[in-house]
Amino acid sequence: MYFKNFLIVCVLISAFNFYAVEAQNINDPSEIMLSIGGDPTSDYTVTWRTPQNDTKTVAQIVKAEANPDFEKKAKEVKGTSVTNYGDSKDRVSHTVRFTGLESNALYSYRVGNGKNWSEWFQFKTSKKENDRFSFIYFGDVQNDIKSLGSRTLRQAFQHLGKDASFMLFAGDLVSRSTDDYWSEFFYAGGWMFGTLPSVPTTGNHEYTGSSNKRVFSSHWSHIFGLPQNAPSSEYLNRFYWFDYQGVRFISLDSPVFNKENKDIQVILNWLENTLKNNPNKWSVVFTHYPVYSCSAGRNSEEYRNLLRPILEKHGVDLVLLGHDHTYCRGFNETNINERNVKNTPLYVVSVAGPKMYLLGLKPWSDVRGKDTQLYQNITVDGNTLYYDSYDVTGKLFDSFRLEKNIKGVNKLIENTVEN
Ligand SMILES: [Fe+2]
Known part of the structure; x- marks a missing residue:
């Protein structure tokens, strides 16, 4: 009898140990x-x-x-x-x-x-060969991240997370790069950030100081460990590229992409070479400042003059942008025949968080929106790129596909979106 009771106690102890409750500990990661x-x-x-x-x-x-x-x-x-x-x-x-x-x-x-x-x-991990894959693109999350940015991140993950390979952020993830804001960002994304890899580019709010004396976030490179192939060590985790199953993705650090930067020629050469040596059919550039502005009173002419000729010359397919807190999508083919264009890049500006601006009075885009929190699903499959933008309630907001022909030139096919 004594031995039988002893065995029962042993079994209970071992069961308790195996399924011991792990309370949250302050020392936990x-x-x-x-x-x-x-x-x-x-x-x-x-x-x-x-x-x-x-x-x-x-x-x-x-x-x-x-x-x-x-x-x-x-x-x-x-x-x-x-x-x-x-x-x-x-x-x-x-x-x-x-x-x-x-x-x-x-x-x-x-x-x-x-x-x-x-x-x-x-x-x-990704496949070595080209194959269909999807990713989620977010514009600025930036403000009220816990209160209102969270619903975009969570809705997108609930809707698309199962088939997405990564989340791409077009800059201004936080309004100030401080513990308080990043704490809200991690609250909003929680365990999603440990599950689905992120690839962010830097926005102006990842810097402090004025435009001629910017100080880069002390947090950024502790949070994101990105491909280490920048133009120089100074720009690690800001400029980088990677190839994903048939697409070359290139992050450009908008706030330092200007003529006043002493390294601008090094950066431009790096971009030229990264595009010239692209073995993939597709290329996607993601950078924070709009090449063509979407919001009233905004226009980054110097930045556009530096960047646009290179994007056009190398036939970049898609340019994913933020910063303007509105939605615009289009080619802006004005005077395109006068330029040395291999393939007209398609530009998209989007916004994930709740901060909203007015739309510009002279729109360059085919599809526009305002006062709407959005997220995008982008799928690349062979010669077709599928693009769907959803509002935060899950309703389709914009939809098209690009069909690439044998010469590498894209044809836009619009999908019907019911208002
Ligand atoms: Fe911005």
Whole structure:
């Protein structure tokens, strides 16, 4: 009898241990962000924060399995930490770069200090070959992120997250690059940011100071670990490119893309070479300032004069923009025959958050909108690019596809959108 009771107690103890409740601990990793970190077939970066003095940085990663015993096969990857992080210098920022992953594979990973761990996240690497894929494009989130920006991020994830490969942000993710704003951003996106990789470009609000003396966000490169192929080390995580299953994506840091920048020729050469050496059928540029402005009283002429000829010469297909807090989509083919144009780029300006501006009086675009929080699904499949913009209630707002012919020239086919 005594032995039987002993066995029952042992079973209960072991069961309790296996399914022990893990309460949230103040030392647990927070603000976990997954980025495409290089070649998306194999390289991803994860960052997170912990309280001060927790300087051990480690992640575990393994091919995902349904059997929860997969944990035992996980490989440990050490990372780097930076102490005195944040506006109050009271936290530690951690970064781990996963490299050499298998293409087209589902991975599980978690981050921590070896004792306090995050939950396990799952993400999928890209295929090596060209194949159909989708991504979500957001304009500025920027203001009232917890209150109102959150609904766009969450609606988009609920609607499109299952089929999306990554989230692309066209700058001004936050109105001020401070702990308070980033805290709202992470509140809004939560575990989505550890699950679906992000690829953001920088907006003017990722800087402080005036236009001739800008100071870059001290947070940005601790949050996003992006492909390390900038024109020079000064511009890491701001200018970068990556190829995803048949498309070259290029991030351009709008706020430093001007004639006053001493490095502008280096930047222009980098852009020329990145486009010239593109082996893919498609190219997408994402940058914050509109090449053609959408809002009343705005016009970035100098920026446009620097950028537009290169985009046209190399036949960039799609240019994804933010900054104007309105919606515009069009080619602006005015006087196009006078220019050296390989393929007319299609420009889109969109907005995800609640800050709204008036529309411009002289519209260049075919489709326009105002006072509407939006998100976009973009799918590339062979010679076709499908584009759908949705408002935050999930209603279709704008829809078209581009058909690329054998010469690489696109034909726009509009889809019916019911108002
Ligand atoms: Fe902006």
